[in-house]
Amino acid sequence: MAQISMEVPGDERGTLLAFVEAQRTALREAAQGLTEEQAASRPSASELSLSGLLKHAAQCELGWLRMAQGATGPEEGQEDAWADAFRLVGDETVPSVLAHWDEVRRETEAFILAVPSLDDSFPLPPAPWFPQDAKVSMRWMLLHLVEEFARHAGHADIVRETIDGTRAMG
Template identity: 65%
Template structure:
């Protein structure tokens, strides 16, 4: 895969997928080499853990993919269980969360590669934070994933540095 500083010549779709992948990798690197116990710990004032962040972003990506595909999300949570998406539950591990994310990543890449145009739109779900009857494009979805993953990669960097001093940038 190309480095994100190298735009994929003439290929907006490839460039956007490259930036999504770069942010996925930032989250993965933050958890690399740690024990399951370390990745599930919450060493900062936040309730976030590295494993919980990986689980969350995988579920978020799947949710946006299913919205774009206009299909039901087979992993949707009940509103009262939203907090379960930020921590591992019984039987879950960082390894299983990463494997799940790999399958979601593959599905997202296949879908975006096959969609006729990044201008194709899909409806946003009813929510207080979205305008009523709004639609967004596939391009918007990819940019939203970059934003979502980058935000949580920053959280992951802080958690990792707190755990063992490892810094993402130097």
């Protein structure tokens, strides 16, 4: 897997982008060296697979980016769409999902580097888990991505260790 290099400033914006990237990398590295079948396997007690976690993380980041940009997020409300967000379908492969995530990463980085302030905010969509008419800042979004990717990197570590004994921390 090609390593993505990021040139970011050492200020708060750059630090947050670096933390997001570190968690992206941890999640991506969990699938390194696996076959498509291994990456799609669900060897633990959960329904999660490494390829599904990669796809979900890329879609999650894209959804938050679109909301921050004032565009619509991913389509909601279909059970099949929710399940398909955690598994590869059709012609999707681990390399195609990673390539898509690379594009999303570049777009997120460019957007955050261009936004006037990390205090700029955008509205959250109506959902039972969000307060009504709430707004969040760009800073909040980046911290949420760190949280989301770190949670799933932990899931990925367990799945990978169950597949072949490989551990993230040696």
